[in-house]
Amino acid sequence: MKKVGxxxxxxxxxxxxxxxxxxxxxSPIVVFLIGVAMYFGTPKSDNxxxxxxxxxxxxxxxxxxxxxAVRRNTYxxxxxxxxxxxxxxxxxxxxxxxxxxxxxxxTRRGPQARLMGYGNLVVTARGSGNQNVVFRHVAGxxxxxxxxxxxxxxx
Numbered sequence: 001m002k003k004v005g006x007x008x009x010x011x012x013x014x015x016x017x018x019x020x021x022x023x024x025x026x027s028p029i030v031v032f033l034i035g036v037a038m039y040f041g042t043p044k045s046d047n048x049x050x051x052x053x054x055x056x057x058x059x060x061x062x063x064x065x066x067x068x069a070v071r072r073n074t075y076x077x078x079x080x081x082x083x084x085x086x087x088x089x090x091x092x093x094x095x096x097x098x099x100x101x102x103x104x105x106x107t108r109r110g111p112q113a114r115l116m117g118y119g120n121l122v123v124t125a126r127g128s129g130n131q132n133v134v135f136r137h138v139a140g141x142x143x144x145x146x147x148x149x150x151x152x153x154x155x
Contacts, residue, residue, distance in 0.1 A: 008079065016078040016147035020071040021118035024137040028067050032060025076121065076135055078148050083123060085135060095133050097125040105148045107141045121145060 008014070035056030042049040069089035076085045083102055085095040102125050109119035119141035125131045138144060 009081065012079045012081050014077055014079050015151060016144055018076045018121075018138050018140055018144045020074050020137045021116065021139040022071075023113070023116050023118050024071055025064060025067050028060050028063030030060075031063060032057055035060055074135075076138060076144065078144065078151060080151060080154075083125075083148060085123075085133070087135060095123070095131075097123070097127075097131070099148075099151045101125050101127055102148065102152055105145045105152070107145045109141065123148070 035053045035058075038053035038056060039050065042053065044050070066089060070087065073090060074085075074087040077083075078099075080099075082099060083095070083097045087093045102123060104122075104124040106122040106124075107119045108122060113119045118137050118139050121135045121138045121141050121144060123131075123133045123135075125133070
């Protein structure tokens with residue numbers, strides 16, 4: 001990940017990194033497919049339902065493109081000194097926390113997330129108010145959380 005190489009300090013090395021899981025695209029694609037099914041499953045005389053299905057398809061396409069942009073521009077990195085993350089369609093939300101300031105790391109996973117190998121990573125850091133940062137649909141979230149905990153124990 002070339003973005004991370006720019007922000008590393010001297011002597012700092014990456015010990016773990018993660019991206020968003022492809023499952024982040026499931027919901028918007030399902031919305032699009034429901035719109036398609038509605039469009040082809042309704043009589044042509046029902047203009048309101050036809051219009052509603054087109055709106056659903058447009059929302060599905062928009063959310064899919066948005067989710068792709070978020071997935072492409074999101075990364076989570078653990079170094080021997082810091083927890084670094086950037087998310088959003090253009091990397092708007094940035095988190096850079098010294099490992100020693102991380103209080104707690106949690107993972108939240110439902111049944112589907114367990115089966116597909118992703119989950120939500122919740123990092124609580126002390127500092128200017130307790131920051132509680134949630135990263136959704138992180139691939140390999142359990143291994144990443146364990147690596148963060150291992151670095152916290154070493155500090």
